[in-house]
Each structure stands twice: as C-alpha cells, then as structure tokens.
Amino acid sequence: MATLTIDRVRKRYHHQEVLKGIDLDLNDGEFLVLLGPSGCGKSTLLNLIAGLDEITDGEIRIDGRVVNGVHPKDRDIAMVFQSYALYPTMSVARNIGFGLEMRKVPKAEREAAVRKVAALLQIEHLLERKPAQLSGGQRQRVAMGRALVRDPKVFLFDEPLSNLDARLRIDMRTEIKKLHQRLGSTIVYVTHDQIEAMTLATRIAIMKEGVVQQFAPPQEIYERPANMYVAGFVGSPPMNFLPAVVAVEKDRLGLFVKCEAHGAWSDVFLPLPPQVPVQLGNGLAEHVGREVVLGLRPEHITRAGSDLASGQVVVEASVGVLEPTGADTLAYIGLGGQDTVARVKPADAPRTGETASFALDLGSASLFEPKSGARI
Amino acid sequence: MSSSLSALPRTHTPGARALRIGLYLMLALFALYYITPLLVLVATAFKTPDEIRTGSLLSLPLAPTLDAWRTAWNQACIGADCRGLAPYFWNSVAIAVPGVLLSTALGALNGFALTKFRFRGANVVFGLMLFGSFLPFQLVLLPMAQTLGFLGMAGTTQGLVLVHVVYGLAFTTLFFRNYYVSLPDELVKAAIIDGAGFVQIFTRIILPMSPPIIVVTVIWQFTQIWNDFLFGASFAAGGAQPITVALNNLVNTTTGVKQYNVDMAGALIAGLPTLIVYVLAGRYFIRGLTAGSVKG
Ligand SMILES: Nc1ncnc2c1ncn2[C@@H]1O[C@H](COP(=O)(O)OP(=O)(O)OP(=O)(O)O)[C@@H](O)[C@H]1O
Numbered sequence: 001m002a003t004l005t006i007d008r009v010r011k012r013y014h015h016q017e018v019l020k021g022i023d024l025d026l027n028d029g030e031f032l033v034l035l036g037p038s039g040c041g042k043s044t045l046l047n048l049i050a051g052l053d054e055i056t057d058g059e060i061r062i063d064g065r066v067v068n069g070v071h072p073k074d075r076d077i078a079m080v081f082q083s084y085a086l087y088p089t090m091s092v093a094r095n096i097g098f099g100l101e102m103r104k105v106p107k108a109e110r111e112a113a114v115r116k117v118a119a120l121l122q123i124e125h126l127l128e129r130k131p132a133q134l135s136g137g138q139r140q141r142v143a144m145g146r147a148l149v150r151d152p153k154v155f156l157f158d159e160p161l162s163n164l165d166a167r168l169r170i171d172m173r174t175e176i177k178k179l180h181q182r183l184g185s186t187i188v189y190v191t192h193d194q195i196e197a198m199t200l201a202t203r204i205a206i207m208k209e210g211v212v213q214q215f216a217p218p219q220e221i222y223e224r225p226a227n228m229y230v231a232g233f234v235g236s237p238p239m240n241f242l243p244a245v246v247a248v249e250k251d252r253l254g255l256f257v258k259c260e261a262h263g264a265w266s267d268v269f270l271p272l273p274p275q276v277p278v279q280l281g282n283g284l285a286e287h288v289g290r291e292v293v294l295g296l297r298p299e300h301i302t303r304a305g306s307d308l309a310s311g312q313v314v315v316e317a318s319v320g321v322l323e324p325t326g327a328d329t330l331a332y333i334g335l336g337g338q339d340t341v342a343r344v345k346p347a348d349a350p351r352t353g354e355t356a357s358f359a360l361d362l363g364s365a366s367l368f369e370p371k372s373g374a375r376i
Numbered sequence: 377m378s379s380s381l382s383a384l385p386r387t388h389t390p391g392a393r394a395l396r397i398g399l400y401l402m403l404a405l406f407a408l409y410y411i412t413p414l415l416v417l418v419a420t421a422f423k424t425p426d427e428i429r430t431g432s433l434l435s436l437p438l439a440p441t442l443d444a445w446r447t448a449w450n451q452a453c454i455g456a457d458c459r460g461l462a463p464y465f466w467n468s469v470a471i472a473v474p475g476v477l478l479s480t481a482l483g484a485l486n487g488f489a490l491t492k493f494r495f496r497g498a499n500v501v502f503g504l505m506l507f508g509s510f511l512p513f514q515l516v517l518l519p520m521a522q523t524l525g526f527l528g529m530a531g532t533t534q535g536l537v538l539v540h541v542v543y544g545l546a547f548t549t550l551f552f553r554n555y556y557v558s559l560p561d562e563l564v565k566a567a568i569i570d571g572a573g574f575v576q577i578f579t580r581i582i583l584p585m586s587p588p589i590i591v592v593t594v595i596w597q598f599t600q601i602w603n604d605f606l607f608g609a610s611f612a613a614g615g616a617q618p619i620t621v622a623l624n625n626l627v628n629t630t631t632g633v634k635q636y637n638v639d640m641a642g643a644l645i646a647g648l649p650t651l652i653v654y655v656l657a658g659r660y661f662i663r664g665l666t667a668g669s670v671k672g
C-alpha cells in the first residue's frame with residue numbers, strides 16, 4: 001500500500017529514446033493501467049519501476065522514497081510476468097514461497113503464508129505439483145500467488161492475461177478486480193487490451209511511442225479523449241472521424257458536414273447545442289471558417305425517434321452495409337464523405353440502400369484539430 | 377519422425393521396389409564396412425597367438441580366451457615397464473574425471489553469466505571464446521608448454537588437467553550459452569525480484585534446469601579428454617601418461633614377437649570407457665544436441 005510517483009522518466013537504449021519523459025502520479029490503492037500498442041514502452045516502464053533496468057533520466061518514488069538506485073529486492077514490489085516465469089523445477093508451494101525463502105523467513109511462517117495465499121486463490125490442491133502439470137489459468141494463479149505472498153507496496157503486472165483463452169481471460173479479469181478491491185493495493189498493470197484497461201483501471205495512461213497521451217479515469221478517456229490517437233485507440237468499433245467546417249448560421253454555431261442522401265452528397269449544417277460544454281463553444285469561436293474533425297462514437301449515431309434529446313440533430317443519410325452483432329446492429333452510412341458507423345437497435349435497423357434519418361448526439365461529440373489531432 | 381514417415385502408404389511400382397532394394401543393399405554395405413575392423417579387433421583379442429598365425433583374419437576364435445586381456449591389463453611391457461596398461465588407465469581416469477567436471481562446471485557458469493547476467497562487452501568475450509573453439513590443438517602446444525613450465529606443472533597430471541580444462545572451456549561455454557539463451561529471461565527477473573542473487577539464481581533455478589546440456593557436455597568432454605593423444609604425448613612425463621599414449625607405446629614396442637591379440641585387447645580396453653558412456657547416455661546426447669532447435 002503506497003503511492004507511486006514517476007517523475008520525468010526517460011529511458012534510452014543506445015541512441016534510441018524509448019521513454020520520452022513520463023510523468024505519472026498514483027495515490028495509495030490506485031489501479032493504473034498502461035495501455036498502448038506493441039513497442040510503445042510499457043514493459044520498459046514497468047521494468048524501470050521494478051528496478052530491472054536503469055533509468056536514463058528522471059526519478060521514481062515509492063511512498064515518497066526515491067528508488068532510482070535501490071535494488072529490485074529492496075523496493076518492496078512484486079511482479080507478475082506475461083510468461084508467468086514460474087520456476088519449472090520447483091513445486092507450486094516452493095514457487096510461491098521462494099521470495100520468502102530468499103528473505104530468510106522461517107519455514108513455519110513461510111508455509112503458513114503460502115497456505116493463506118493458496119486459499120485466497122483456491123489453488124491449495126495444486127501445491128505439490130510442478131508448473132508443467134498445471135493448466136494456463138492455474139499457472140496464472142500461481143504467478144499471482146507468488147506476488148501476493150510477500151504483501152508488497154506495489155504490484156506490477158505485465159500483460160498477465162494475454163496467454164489465456166478468451167473465456168478464462170474474462171474470469172481472471174474479474175478476479176483481479178475483486179482482489180484489488182479486497183486488498184486495496186497499488187497496482188500498475190500493462191495491457192494492450194482496451195476492455196481490460198477500461199474494466200480494471202482507476203486511471204489509464206495511454207502511451208504511444210514513449211509518450212503518455214492521456215492520463216485519466218477510464219470514463220473520461222472514453223468521453224473526453226485528449227486527442228485523435230486516444231479517441232481511435234479506445235472504443236470498439238472506433239470513434240468516427242468526420243471532416244467538418246466550423247460556421248455560424250442564423251446566429252448559431254455549428255458544423256458543415258458532407259452527407260449522402262438519395263444518392264447525392266451535399267453539405268449539411270449541424271447546429272451545435274447552445275448548452276454544450278462552454279469550453280468547447282468558447283474555443284470554437286475562433287475556429288469559424290476553419291476545418292476541424294468531428295469525433296462521434298457509433299453509439300452517438302442512432303435512429304431518429306419521435307422526441308429528440310437535447311444536443312441531438314437529425315440528418316438524412318443513405319445506408320450501406322449492415323452488420324448485426326446481436327445486441328446492436330452496426331450500419332455504415334454516408335456521412336462526412338465516407339462510411340460512418342452508426343449503432344442502431346436491431347428493431348429499427350434500416351435497409352441497405354435506403355435513405356433513413358439518424359440522430360447525431362453532438363452533445364457527446366469531440367472536436368479535434370485536423371493537423372495536430374489535439375482536442376479543441 | 378521416422379515412424380510417421382514409415383506410416384505413410386508405400387508405392388508398390390516395380391521401379392520403387394528396385395530402388396528400395398538398392399537402398400538397403402547400399403546401407404548393408406556401409407554397415408559391413410564400418411563393423412569389419414571392430415569384428416577383427418574383438419575376434420583377435422580373444423584368440424591365442426597360435427590361432428592368429430594359422431587362422432584367417434576374419435575367422436571367429438575357436439577357443440576364446442582372456443589371456444590377451446590379462447596380459448594387456450597388467451603384464452604387457454610398455455618400454456621397460458612391464459606392469460601393463462592398468463596404471464595408465466588410472467592415469468587417464470585421474471585426468472579425465474577432474475578435467476570433465478571442472479570444464480563442465482566452468483562452462484555452465486560462463487554460459488549463465490554470458491546470457492542471463494549480461495555485462496558490458498559480453499558479446500566480445502563470447503566471440504573470443506567461440507574463436508577459441510576453432511583453434512587447432514597444434515597451435516596451443518608451445519604456449520601451453522611455456523605456461524605449464526612457468527606454473528611448475530610441466531609433466532604432471534594436474535598440468536594435463538589444466539590444459540584440458542582451458543582448451544575445453546571454449547566448447548563447454550558454447551554448449552551452455554546456446555542452451556541458456558533459450559531459457560526465458562523473465563525467469564531470472566522474477567528471481568531477482570524474489571531476492572535471489574547471482575549464485576542463488578544459478579544454483580537454485582538454472583542448474584536444476586540443465587541436466588540435458590550437462591549430459592551433452594560431459595559426454596563431449598569425456599570423449600575429448602579420454603581420447604586425447606597429442607596433449608598427453610606432449611605434456612605428460614613417463615609414468616603420468618594417459619592410456620592413449622601408453623597404448624601407442626605398447627603397440628610400438630619392438631622387442632620380441634608381435635602380440636597382435638594383446639595389442640587388440642589393449643585397444644579395446646582403451647576404448648571401452650567412451651563406449652560405455654555412449655551406450656549409457658547416448659540417448660540424452662542426441663536429445664540434448666537438438667533441444668531448443670525444435671521449440672525455437
Ligand atoms: N534491451 C533493449 N535494447 C534496445 N531496445 C530495447 C530494449 N528493450 C526494449 N527496447 C525497445 O524499446 C521499445 C519499447 O519496448 P517495450 O518492450 O517496452 O514495448 P511494450 O510496450 O512492452 O510492447 P509489447 O506490448 O509488445 O510488450 C521497443 O521499440 C523495443 O524495441
């Protein structure tokens with residue numbers, strides 16, 4: 001149980017800078033998920049926190065203590081690896097107890113601790129087995145047990161679920177969440193699975209090429225992405241990006257967006273709701289006449305009903321391909337000069353080829369600078 | 377693999393059959409070619425001198441006798457010393473056992489340090505060691521002799537052990553390094569976080585995973601050291617010579633009638649230990665050599 005501060009941390013390998021100044025600050029008991037594509041430096045950052053690799057520049061503090069030069073075993077951290085890294089020649093019990101054994105904890109005390117953790121993870125019946133005699137999910141539990149038994153200040157998880165099949169992954173995800181709620185420990189968790197990130201994190205740090213793009217709670221990342229990269233990375237299917245031009249018509253601030261209806265493209269004016277986030281309106285005034293990118297998630301494009309919620313605007317658009325997914329049907333419609341994904345109820349799904357009316361929830365939309373991709 | 381291939385349906389055209397018969401004939405010929413010298417060796421070692429003179433080279437002994445073996449073991453004259461091969465056999469044991477154990481242990485340690493505790497310049501060190509395994513024996517003779525003289529170990533069994541350990545280190549390091557490279561690094565990282573140090577990680581985690589490569593290395597080194605002639609002839613003085621050198625001297629002793637049966641028995645005695653090692657551990661040898669190549 002501890003705070004963790006990562007302060008302007010850089011990491012260079014030879015002449016390639018892998019981490020370019022990472023700033024993260026975790027409260028006691030937080031669950032941080034590092035999310036990003038392969039090669040963005042997630043494991044590198046985790047190794048730096050663990051002390052398995054040397055920091056080029058910057059500081060890491062655990063509970064206020066600078067740990068830059070501290071040996072991994074003295075940092076009071078525990079790590080669960082993607083490959084689990086169980087010692088193949090030792091029994092499960094010895095695997096779990098090895099850290100205590102190395103710390104010269106008396107045998108009786110050690111065995112009690114191992115039994116307690118085994119009970120917590122429900123692997124008591126496996127204690128005498130060798131890792132090779134375990135299933136993937138059981139190995140995963142043993143790896144967790146090895147971390148839990150020492151009761152460290154910070155837990156580090158490097159893609160602990162990526163070797164499991166889909167079903168088991170969901171189960172273990174829930175268990176990790178329960179475990180976190182029960183123990184209240186500080187956790188740093190690496191994944192490139194956005195669902196894992198959304199479900200587990202108290203805060204997510206989205207990384208790209210060694211830079212943190214956004215560090216915020218999951219809901220905020222989803223609703224108010226800091227830039228187009230984050231917006232496109234989180235959410236499935238991803239957010240639609242529509243080219244638009246800011247304009248004022250009849251004293252109302254709005255966007256011109258290309259729309260295909262009855263076989264022809266035309267510019268349609270979408271008035272922005274007046275009560276829409278003030279900062280959005282304020283910033284926009286100076287963008288009048290300029291191009292922006294309108295970010296709309298598929299669930300914010302639905303079939304227009306009889307009564308519109310505030311912030312919703314109705315447009316007519318022609319319907320292309322339909323993809324039923326069960327709970328929803330995804331409709332590809334002609335909007336923004338491209339195929340845009342709408343998420344509609346299966347009951348009011350339009351037919352391919354027809355032109356139907358859709359409600360766009362501009363109150364939930366994001367606007368981005370086309371060049372930099374930054375949120376406006 | 378061979379079993380799965382032979383399980384495939386065969387083609388039964390006459391051409392294919394002829395090809396197959398030809399193949400087996402060829403294989404049988406090769407087998408015969410290789411087995412004949414051994415047959416002559418074994419057969420002769422059990423014959424009496426009379427039978428060797430009168431009978432044919434390839435005939436089996438009519439009345440097998442162990443006389444030649446006894447003579448070769450503890451009566452034959454090597455130079456002026458007529459105690460047989462036995463003392464030299466024990467010399468070889470005294471050279472090979474510590475030589476194998478030391479070079480294997482050091483090779484394991486080197487391989488571990490080179491792969492799992494990488495230090496600055498590890499690649500250069502490994503490159504130089506690899507280079508060492510390409511050096512021909514002859515090249516190291518003179519510097520080795522000087523070194524042994526300098527250390528005051530010239531002509532001693534310990535000196536010969538040192539020579540074999542130094543020369544074998546390049547190979548044992550290469551074997552262990554290539555094996556350890558395929559073990560996941562995360563294992564070591566986990567152990568570091570668990571609080572284990574260099575020695576503990578090596579002895580508690582890495583060594584228990586090493587039996588396959590240890591077997592390979594031990595067989596390789598034992599064969600090398602036991603069969604060595606050049607180093608033994610160059611660096612061992614009279615009584616400290618290994619059995620290979622003694623065998624040579626036995627066979628080349630010019631006094632009296634040539635006792636072919638004793639020579640053959642001596643050769644078999646000298647070759648027996650490596651044969652036994654191969655029979656006992658050969659399976660592991662093949663398995664260890666190819667380990668990792670499949671899993672990749
Ligand atoms: N020891 C090293 N030497 C040189 N470059 C390295 C080293 N370790 C990692 N890198 C580089 O650093 C970058 C980040 O690697 P890292 O392993 O942190 O990625 P990651 O985000 O964990 O990716 P993944 O999701 O695939 O695990 C990569 O471009 C990688 O090539």
Ligand SMILES: [Mg+2]
Pocket residue numbers: 042043044158
């Ligand atoms: Mg990684």
